[in-house]
Amino acid sequence: MEDKKPEQKKIAAAKTFKKIMADHFLQIDEATRDPKRLVAWCTSVGPAELLQAFGFEVYYPENHSAIIGTVRKAADYIPYANAAGYSPDICSYLTADVGSYMQGYTPLTKAYGIESIPKPDVLVYNTNQCRDVQDWFMWYSREWNVPCMGVETHRNIGEVSREHIDSISGQLKNLASGLEEVAGRSLDMDRFRESVRLSQRCSQLWEKVLRTGVARPSAITFFDGTIHMGPAVVLRGTQTAIDYYEMLLEELQARVDQKVAAVEGERFRLYWEGMPIWGKIRALSEQFLELRTCVVASTYCNSWIFNQLDPDEPFESMARAYTELFIVRSDKVKEDYIARMCEEFGVDGVIYHDAKTCPANTNCRYGMGPRLTERNGKPHLVINGDLNDLRCYSEEQAKTNIEAFVEQLAQG
Numbered sequence: 001m002e003d004k005k006p007e008q009k010k011i012a013a014a015k016t017f018k019k020i021m022a023d024h025f026l027q028i029d030e031a032t033r034d035p036k037r038l039v040a041w042c043t044s045v046g047p048a049e050l051l052q053a054f055g056f057e058v059y060y061p062e063n064h065s066a067i068i069g070t071v072r073k074a075a076d077y078i079p080y081a082n083a084a085g086y087s088p089d090i091c092s093y094l095t096a097d098v099g100s101y102m103q104g105y106t107p108l109t110k111a112y113g114i115e116s117i118p119k120p121d122v123l124v125y126n127t128n129q130c131r132d133v134q135d136w137f138m139w140y141s142r143e144w145n146v147p148c149m150g151v152e153t154h155r156n157i158g159e160v161s162r163e164h165i166d167s168i169s170g171q172l173k174n175l176a177s178g179l180e181e182v183a184g185r186s187l188d189m190d191r192f193r194e195s196v197r198l199s200q201r202c203s204q205l206w207e208k209v210l211r212t213g214v215a216r217p218s219a220i221t222f223f224d225g226t227i228h229m230g231p232a233v234v235l236r237g238t239q240t241a242i243d244y245y246e247m248l249l250e251e252l253q254a255r256v257d258q259k260v261a262a263v264e265g266e267r268f269r270l271y272w273e274g275m276p277i278w279g280k281i282r283a284l285s286e287q288f289l290e291l292r293t294c295v296v297a298s299t300y301c302n303s304w305i306f307n308q309l310d311p312d313e314p315f316e317s318m319a320r321a322y323t324e325l326f327i328v329r330s331d332k333v334k335e336d337y338i339a340r341m342c343e344e345f346g347v348d349g350v351i352y353h354d355a356k357t358c359p360a361n362t363n364c365r366y367g368m369g370p371r372l373t374e375r376n377g378k379p380h381l382v383i384n385g386d387l388n389d390l391r392c393y394s395e396e397q398a399k400t401n402i403e404a405f406v407e408q409l410a411q412g
């Protein structure tokens, strides 16, 4: 069996996934040409449900920039943003996206025949993930002279307190007033509650999808997750996302029931901490497959689980969901979280991606790896790279290090 090359297990729902993602982009593109429809940009863990309640078509530039990374065009365009004063050291989603725009490039043209990214009526951020999103949106705000508003979140939070929630919920209410002016209508609370309810359901299903990784063998890999998380990011708050995850879950649950492995002959199970390396998803997925090692879980894919959402308390529960998020928390909370994940998913080791341009989502720079290894006995490996800028990633070095790491696991 060791000699036979393992096969990549394909997900049948991928066909539907492609269709709904295409529809998402085409629908927004259409809206930009219809004066009666409104478009808002939103950060990936921003207040999407509120925007939907006002009837905005919601576009997520991080998703767009991840596509630039996936098609390996980021390094071609980052230098244009650098030349405009945006450092090569800051978020390469920001620099790849802004640089591409400056040069009139978008991968949406080749994928869907869409000429350019949608010009919004408003740009809405939440700094819960990092400051870069605010700077990113402000660039477009100046470029197009459109309003930019958002929520400034507390960071490095240990216990989430009543004061944190009240403050964020208050900011969300202020944001709603600002959006009323842009939309020219008042907030429809029923629609708001419905959007929160749909988002909550999407989140519950997405969590169940990811938890098929608990099974032995795992029904899903981290690399599958980075693709199929698309609807949880850009379509949460819609029935489309719910229908999709019900379908995907059924397929993966059947794998669990029949003990069908995502990675044929699964020998080892790993946890991925940090951003994906978008331009190398396929290469890494193939390498782990050949090593018969399944990356069964990740902090990244889990970041779109917002179980705190509650339609009965839309403002407060949104404040809670978007503040209890991993990325906003202190290192102690993060360490406890990863330790719990390692245990629940029964992993043999942890891979940390030190993403050069994303300190916010890199958690191995302050001793987390050794601390956690000492705590749970699971070895760890740090890979230096980046989410989008492949000039920061040495493929050969990473490949060798991963091989050596798995070899180390094999030796017990």
Ligand code: SF4
Residues within 6 Å of the ligand: 062, 091, 092, 093, 094, 129, 130, 131, 132, 133, 275, 357, 358, 359, 360, 361, 387
């Ligand atoms: S969290 Fe990281 S990748 Fe995401 S927008 Fe912020 S700096 Fe960029």
